[in-house]
Amino acid sequence: xxxxxxxxxxxxxxxxxxxxxxxxxxxxxxxxxxxTAAAALMVITEVxxxxxxxxxxxxxxxPLGIALAADGLSAALLAMTALVGLAISLYAAAYFxxxxxxxxxxLWLLLWTALNGLFLAGDLFNLxxxxxxxxxxxxxxxxxxxxxxxxxxxxxxxxxxxxxxxxYLLGVVLLYTAHGSLDLARVAAALQPGxxxxxxxxxxIGGLTMKAALxxxxxxxxxxxxSAPAPVSAxxxxxxxxxxxxxxxxxxxxxxxPLVTTGAAMLLGGLGAAAVIWGSWRALxxxxxxxxxxxxxxxQIGYLFLFPPLFQATPPGxxxxxxxxxxxxxxxxxxxxxxxxxxxxxxxxxxxGHDRIAELGGTAQRLPATTFTLGLAGIALIGLPPSGxxxxxxxxxxxxxxxxxxxxxxxxxxxxxxxxxYVFRVLSRAFNxxxxxxxxxxxxxxELPALLLAAIAAIGLGLAAAPLWPLLGGGEDGT
Amino acid sequence: xxxxxxxxxGILLFAMGLWSFLVHEPLLRKLIAFNVMGSxxxxxLVAISERGALRPDPVPHALVLTGxxxxxxxxxxxxALDRRLDDEDPDG
Numbered sequence: 127x128x129x130x131x132x133x134x135x136x137x138x139x140x141x142x143x144x145x146x147x148x149x150x151x152x153x154x155x156x157x158x159x160x161x162t163a164a165a166a167l168m169v170i171t172e173v174x175x176x177x178x179x180x181x182x183x184x185x186x187x188x189p190l191g192i193a194l195a196a197d198g199l200s201a202a203l204l205a206m207t208a209l210v211g212l213a214i215s216l217y218a219a220a221y222f223x224x225x226x227x228x229x230x231x232x233l234w235l236l237l238w239t240a241l242n243g244l245f246l247a248g249d250l251f252n253l254x255x256x257x258x259x260x261x262x263x264x265x266x267x268x269x270x271x272x273x274x275x276x277x278x279x280x281x282x283x284x285x286x287x288x289x290x291x292x293x294y295l296l297g298v299v300l301l302y303t304a305h306g307s308l309d310l311a312r313v314a315a316a317l318q319p320g321x322x323x324x325x326x327x328x329x330x331i332g333g334l335t336m337k338a339a340l341x342x343x344x345x346x347x348x349x350x351x352x353s354a355p356a357p358v359s360a361x362x363x364x365x366x367x368x369x370x371x372x373x374x375x376x377x378x379x380x381x382x383x384p385l386v387t388t389g390a391a392m393l394l395g396g397l398g399a400a401a402v403i404w405g406s407w408r409a410l411x412x413x414x415x416x417x418x419x420x421x422x423x424x425x426q427i428g429y430l431f432l433f434p435p436l437f438q439a440t441p442p443g444x445x446x447x448x449x450x451x452x453x454x455x456x457x458x459x460x461x462x463x464x465x466x467x468x469x470x471x472x473x474x475x476x477x478x479g480h481d482r483i484a485e486l487g488g489t490a491q492r493l494p495a496t497t498f499t500l501g502l503a504g505i506a507l508i509g510l511p512p513s514g515x516x517x518x519x520x521x522x523x524x525x526x527x528x529x530x531x532x533x534x535x536x537x538x539x540x541x542x543x544x545x546x547x548y549v550f551r552v553l554s555r556a557f558n559x560x561x562x563x564x565x566x567x568x569x570x571x572x573e574l575p576a577l578l579l580a581a582i583a584a585i586g587l588g589l590a591a592a593p594l595w596p597l598l599g600g601g602e603d604g605t
Numbered sequence: 606x607x608x609x610x611x612x613x614x615g616i617l618l619f620a621m622g623l624w625s626f627l628v629h630e631p632l633l634r635k636l637i638a639f640n641v642m643g644s645x646x647x648x649x650l651v652a653i654s655e656r657g658a659l660r661p662d663p664v665p666h667a668l669v670l671t672g673x674x675x676x677x678x679x680x681x682x683x684x685a686l687d688r689r690l691d692d693e694d695p696d697g
Contacts, residue, residue: 251668251671255671255675258675258679261679262678262679262682265682265686266682269686269689272689274690274693277686277689277690277693278690280686281632281683281686281687281690284679284682284683284686285635285639285683288639288679288683289626289639292639292642292643292646295646295672296619296645296646296649299646299649299650299653299668302650302653302664302665302668303649303653308664
């Protein structure tokens with residue numbers, strides 16, 4: 127059994143089954159989610175044992191066949207997708223019914239297929255195909271609510287996404303013209319600095335920053351993420367945006383390593399810093415919880431782009447390994463925390479019919495578990511110990527100190543303070559009533575998946591971060 | 606020579622499409638512009654499959670076919686969303 131192929135084939139199969147048998151879509155979807163998570167677990171165990179995996183589908187070798195590959199980085203993201211995906215699936219089974227469920231499950235499983243395919247793709251063109259598949263299914267899911275605002279936001283998201291991927295595609299074509307191969311490893315080995323490679327890098331990374339919603343190309347994200355149904359918002363913010371960040375990271379560190387300049391790294395870092403400040407500022411002034419969560423995503427994506435200048439200044443060695451682990455830890459923590467936040471907001475929205483922050487009073491009394499979830503997710507977003515982002519930010523600060531880039535430290539601290547401000551703004555409203563709650567959990571089926579994700583983000587990833595180092599190091603000895 | 610002609614035309618098409626995509630507001634014009642950009646990329650792919658005396662390189666052909674499928678699906682989805690917007694338009 128080939129676990130890499132299974133991780134892509136199982137969700138695809140489940141999506142097809144849910145399409146042809148819509149009456150049983152929820153059951154098939156849940157089974158598909160379980161099977162996909164199991165396949166992801168298999169991939170992760172194998173990567174843990176062997177360091178690197180690769181397979182040629184159907185025995186067709188590159189260049190004509192499709193090669194799948196996995197290393198520590200893709201295994202880490204695959205694991206996040208599996209856990210967040212399982213929680214979203216459980217939640218969605220209780221959240222959607224009737225026609226919406228019929229439409230949700232095939233698209234959601236297709237989205238999962240595209241995510242797994244993207245994390246495991248070993249060549250540039252399959253990355254393009256999975257990127258497009260991801261974009262199309264994400265747009266369709268975003269429009270699932272069906273109201274005008276959601277459809278308009280999704281249409282705008284689609285146009286941005288198409289522009290991003292066609293720009294990426296032109297970059298791929300330039301690389302193929304120059305090197306006659308699409309395989310990531312082969313192109314990386316053959317790559318020579320020059321005008322063609324520089325143009326390809328600009329086109330590919332530029333196109334992807336659009337999909338990653340890096341400031342100032344973030345304008346499409348808040349309306350699209352805030353107007354989608356809660357489980358979809360969770361998937362878009364936690365997983366879909368991360369896929370673009372993953373691909374940027376992959377290209378930056380593996381493919382274009384000989385080409386990246388301090389200037390380009392500083393540009394990404396500067397845009398990241400602007401995203402941290404601007405996103406947090408808008409989150410602080412948002413009137414609706416979902417909009418707050420969406421702007422918070424813009425800010426949190428910003429943190430991830432503070433890493434390239436530090437990578438550039440840090441020579442290979444333990445310092446750089448720490449930075450990479452910190453970056454992945456922050457990606458994972460945000461994935462869990464933001465999906466938890468969106469799912470919890472969905473519970474509040476369903477119960478009280480709105481998500482206006484000013485009218486949240488009494489939420490702590492009515493929905494104690496969900497309010498606790500908001501608090502835990504908030505801890506992870508701020509980066510309080512023992513959350514994963516505490517460790518991540520600590521290492522990020524260490525890297526900035528070590529390379530003497532003081533400006534980033536100021537950005538990180540300001541961003542953290544602003545995050546604390548917007549999290550406490552929500553919590554202070556939510557605790558705004560006297561009576562004692564009747565019980566901690568109000569609706570186990572929708573509240574527990576959200577709570578679980580927040581707990582992983584706030585507590586689990588911080589305490590259990592150690593395995594990440596050997597996983598990313600690629601070997602069993604972990605150095 | 607043909608190679609250069611096709612490749613150059615491809616880059617020109619991509620640039621013109623990009624300009625039109627960014628400048629024009631109506632969705633139909635944006636979609637046509639996007640498809641022109643796509644054609645530009647496919648032109649370049651067709652140009653580089655030329656290998657002199659050898660048979661043409663099959664890989665770009667596979668890429669163009671996949672690319673066309675993706676472009677058609679994306680255009681269809683955009684049109685479907687736009688139609689939904691039109692149907693719900695309170696004025697129309």
